[in-house]
Amino acid sequence: MSYLELSLDLAEDHAALRDSVRRFAIEQVRPTSLLLDKMTPEEVIAPGSPYWTLMKKMYELGYHTVLIPDAYGGLGLDPIANHIFWEEMAYGSVGLAVSLGCAAFGPFICAMMAEDELTEAYITPFVECRDASVMSCWGITEPNHGSDNLMPGGPQFFNPKITQQVKAAKKGDQFVLSGQKSAWISNGTIASNSMLFCNLDPSMGLAGGGICLVDLTQAGVSRGKPLDKLGQRDLPQGEVYFDEAVVPAGHFICDQESYTMITDMVVALANAHMGAFFTGVARSAYDLALQYSTERVQGGKRLCEHPTIQRRLFDMFSKIEASRYLSRAAMVYNMSTTPPNTKYSIASKVFCTQAAFEVASDALQIFGGYGLTKEYPIEKIFRDARAGLIEDGANDSLALHAASDIVREALES
Structure with missing residues (x-):
C-alpha cells in the first residue's frame, strides 16, 4: 500500500x-x-x-x-x-x-x-556490469570479531591484545593477506571482490587496521559453504579465507593512520541504510496485517472492527512513521556531512530494527494461527526482522557505543 x-x-x-x-x-x-x-x-x-x-x-x-x-x-x-x-x-x-x-x-x-x-x-x-557477475561484499566480521569491529574509538579498539584476524603483510609494492572472515559475510560466497577490513599494525590493536579492495577470484582465496540460517535466507552469506592472497598497495582505501576515522564513516553510512531497510520491513508487515484484518471475520465481525486490533494497528502505524522520519533524517545528514555524527545513524538502526521486529510480531499476532504457516509471507518477514537486531552490529552493543559518545560530549561541554 x-x-x-x-x-x-x-x-x-x-x-x-x-x-x-x-x-x-x-x-x-x-x-x-x-x-x-x-x-x-x-x-x-x-x-x-x-x-x-x-x-x-x-x-x-x-x-x-x-x-x-x-x-x-x-x-x-x-x-x-x-x-x-x-x-x-x-x-x-x-x-x-x-x-x-x-x-x-x-x-x-x-x-x-x-x-x-x-x-x-x-x-x-x-x-x-549488467549480468551481476561483478559484486562486492563487506569483509569485516570475523570468527572472534563482530560488533567490536563496528565500534571505532571504543576502549577495546586500542588494546594491542585485540586485533583483526585477517593480517596484511607488506611485501614490496603489494600486501599479502592471511586469515579468515566469518560466515556472516553478506555476498561472501558469491562476490567477485571485497571491501576488506584487515590488520596492518598489530601493536595498535583494532585501530591498526586498513581497508582495501581485494579481488576474490584470485589464487589464495577460498570460500566456506553458504550459511543456513533462520531469517534472510535469500541473502547469501558465508566465510572467506585468505591464504597468501595479494592486494596491490594502491588498492588500499586507508591505512592505520586514518582507519578509525574511515571505519566510523562506514559505520555511519551502513547503519543509516539499515534504518531505511527496516522501515520497509515494518511497512511490509503492517500492510499485510491491515489487509488481512479487513478480510478475516471473528466474533461476527471483521478483525479491523475489534478495538484491540484497531489499537494494535495504530501502534504499528506510529512506529513505522517514526522510523521513516528518524531514518531519513539520519541518512540525509550523515550522507551530506563530513565527519558524520554516527550516533544518529546508530539510533536509526537500533530504533528501526526494533520497531520492525515489534511490528512484524504484532502483524503475526493479527494473523493468528495462519501467521505461523507458510501460506502467508508474514512468518518470513518476522524471521527476517529478527535478524536485524543482530545484523550490522548487535543493537545492545551499538547502543552502548553511541551512549558513550553522548556521555563524553556532555562531560566535555
Missing part, C-alpha cells in the same frame, strides 16, 4: 522513483524472495537460480549503481532518493536489498575517495 508523504517538498522525481521501485518490489522482489526462502543455501546461489535471475534484472535497470555518483556513470541518487529507494526495495525483501547494497558498497566507498587505479579496477567494471 502507498503511504502519505508528510514532506511537502518532495520532488516529483522522488515520487516517481518511489512508485516505480515499489512496483518492482511487489511484482519481482517479493515473489523471488519467497521462492528463495524455501531453498537450501546451496540452491540459492546455484547458477540459474531465481536469485541470479532477479539480480540480473536489477543490474539491467541500473539499480546496482544507485550509490555510485553520476560522475562515474552511476545513478547518483541524492540522500532522500537513496532512502526512498532502499525502503521500497526492502519492502519486497530485506535480504535481497542487503545483498544489492553490499554488492555496491565497496565501489561506493571507493568513489568517495578513489584514485584512478581503483576507478579502473573496481568502479568502472561494476557500473558497466
